[in-house]
Amino acid sequence: MEKIMVIAGEASGDMHAARVVEELKKINPKLEFIGMGGQRMAEAGVELLYDPTKLSTIGFIEAVKHLRLMYRILSKLEEAMKEEEPAVILLVDYSGFNMKVAKVAQRCGIPAVNYFAPSAWVWGQWRANKMAKRDVTIASVFPMEEQVYREAGAEVEFVGHPILDIVDPNLDTxxxxxxxxxxxxxxxxxxxxxxxxxxxxxxxxxxxxxxxxxxxxxxxxxxxxxxxxxxxxxxxxxxxxxxxxxxxxxxxxxxxxxxxxxxxxxxxxxxxxxxxxxxxxxxxxxxxxxxxxxxxxxxxxxxxxxxxxxxxxxxxxxxxxxxxxxxxxxxxxxxxxxxxxxxxxxxxxxxxxxxxxRLGEQGAIKRVAKLVLATGGISNGAS
Structure with a gap:
């Protein structure tokens, strides 16, 4: 039975990751999931190795307070990669930490997909360059994100923004x-x-x-x-x-x-x-x-x-x-x-x-799920 590792940090990433996991299970019910995230991921069927959602911080200085803990968690995740041998790793948001996870995944020979990738269009091309060097496939949600990662040489698929799947503009109030x-x-x-x-x-x-x-x-x-x-x-x-x-x-x-x-x-x-x-x-x-x-x-x-x-x-x-x-x-x-x-x-x-x-069309979550399966060489479970 094939496994997928899913890594998210804050509440929003936990939510987006859970939705992709739910879609993956629809496509292939035999999949198993391990990783890091919060309650939404746990409810979706992910075996959590750690829940960091309560440590959510805003800002550079604030994040430093949890730096030592983050490295301990990173070490634990590397052990899990070696023991569980997931077919692919889905990185969701939480860019500072997930950039480090991507490096570990590459070292372990495990392909990775990054959904809500580091905002290179905000912070500079170097973030895109790093993820490209780590052979991470980018599930791009913004048009400017797709452009900057392509220029860096990364494998990119513009999936669109999941907000179009989540928000109903015709909501009855x-x-x-x-x-x-x-x-x-x-x-x-x-x-x-x-x-x-x-x-x-x-x-x-x-x-x-x-x-x-x-x-x-x-x-x-x-x-x-x-x-x-x-x-x-x-x-x-x-x-x-x-x-x-x-x-x-x-x-x-x-x-x-x-x-x-x-x-x-x-x-x-x-x-x-x-x-x-x-x-x-x-x-x-x-x-x-x-x-x-x-x-x-x-x-x-x-x-x-x-x-x-x-x-x-x-x-x-x-x-x-x-x-x-x-x-x-x-x-x-x-x-x-x-x-x-x-x-x-x-x-x-x-x-x-x-x-x-400009955010694309509905169906982003399904496109991300299919990209994760393709990147990990996993069947759709139909057979």
């Missing part, structure tokens, strides 16, 4: 609107401060200050919705919100419903911005990290934008505010520029549609 008393008479603003505690700590206060200003300065009645990730405690959000004269609906999950019904989103930079783009919802993107991480990033980052819709479009489709510019005043100003202009809203909607078109 009738029941959701009824439950939260939403109507066209109210302008709905969604607050998405992130799914990591570090993001919430850095962004929520400024978002709430912006909401407070919008309540004072905007001419129509506003309704604020805040979908709460399962990684964040409601009590902490409630304590922060109490400091402002605001009525904000805290909603367990259902972030897609919020994105669909909102007239505007105030959102942390990240995957949520692409999810919102699928609904063509105007947004203001905010990003704030530790000063050390930001300064290092300024030296290394090779692109002018941080928001994914802007990166993909290669222009500022939606406003983004970074570091010191993340204040209640500036967020509110950008929000009002959008809310008070129908032409601005229409322009953003049209350009977000173009962004999504």
């Amino acid at each position: 009738t029941e959701f609107c009824r439950e939260y008393n939403l109507s066209s008479e109210k302008t709905i603003v969604g607050l998405l401060p992130g799914s990591r505690q570090q993001e919430v700590d850095a962004l929520l206060a400024s978002m709430l200050e912006a909401a407070s200003q919008l309540q004072e300065r905007y001419q129509r009645e506003l309704k604020f919705l805040l979908p709460v990730a399962d990684t964040i405690a409601n009590s902490e959000l409630e304590a922060e919100i109490k400091q402002y004269d605001l009525e904000i609906e805290l909603i367990a999950g259902q972030s897609y419903q919020v994105m669909k019904v909102a007239d505007l989103l105030l959102t942390a930079s990240g995957t949520a911005t692409l999810e919102a783009a699928c609904f063509k919802t105007p947004m203001v993107i905010v990003y704030k990290t530790s000063l050390s991480t930001y300064l290092l990033g300024k030296l290394l980052v090779k692109i002018p934008y941080v928001g994914l819709p802007n990166v993909i479009a290669e222009e500022e489709v939606v406003p983004e505010l970074l570091q010191g510019a993340v204040t209640g005043d500036k967020i509110a100003d950008e929000a009002l520029n959008i809310l008070n202009s129908n032409s601005k809203q229409e322009d953003i909607t049209e350009k977000l549609d173009q962004v999504i078109n």
Whole structure:
């Protein structure tokens, strides 16, 4: 019985890896899976050697704290490669660590596929060069990613972005609107401060200050919705919100419903911005990290934008505010520029549609699964 090793780190990688594992099992039910990841992967049938999802960090300096532990885990994975002899290794996101796993896999003579590969188009060609030298096959999810890895000499297949499989832009929100008393008479603003505690700590206060200003300065009645990730405690959000004269609906999950019904989103930079783009919802993107991480990033980052819709479009489709510019005043100003202009809203909607078109077609998860099987020389299980 053939085995596949799957390596993911953070919650998002765990989710994407689990979906590929589920697809692989549909194609070939006899496959076995081992690896590193979280609850989603375990539920999908992966025998976990380690779960790193609780160690999720943002930034260069923060990641160093877990460096020694990461090398111990890397050693454990190398032992498993030699003992279990997987036919192929699927690396999902978690770029710093997975670049090291790719080197070990090459040393062990095991082919590897990288899904959500290191962002060489952000941090520089050297990352693509390294993965190419390690004979890693790239399952590319972004058009600019495909280009930079091909230029580095890597084997690349543009699979498209799985968000097109995951997000339904025609989501029915009738029941959701009824439950939260939403109507066209109210302008709905969604607050998405992130799914990591570090993001919430850095962004929520400024978002709430912006909401407070919008309540004072905007001419129509506003309704604020805040979908709460399962990684964040409601009590902490409630304590922060109490400091402002605001009525904000805290909603367990259902972030897609919020994105669909909102007239505007105030959102942390990240995957949520692409999810919102699928609904063509105007947004203001905010990003704030530790000063050390930001300064290092300024030296290394090779692109002018941080928001994914802007990166993909290669222009500022939606406003983004970074570091010191993340204040209640500036967020509110950008929000009002959008809310008070129908032409601005229409322009953003049209350009977000173009962004999504650049992400390919539905079926990315199935294409990744087939690429993993082909790379590992594994049959489809039909025989």
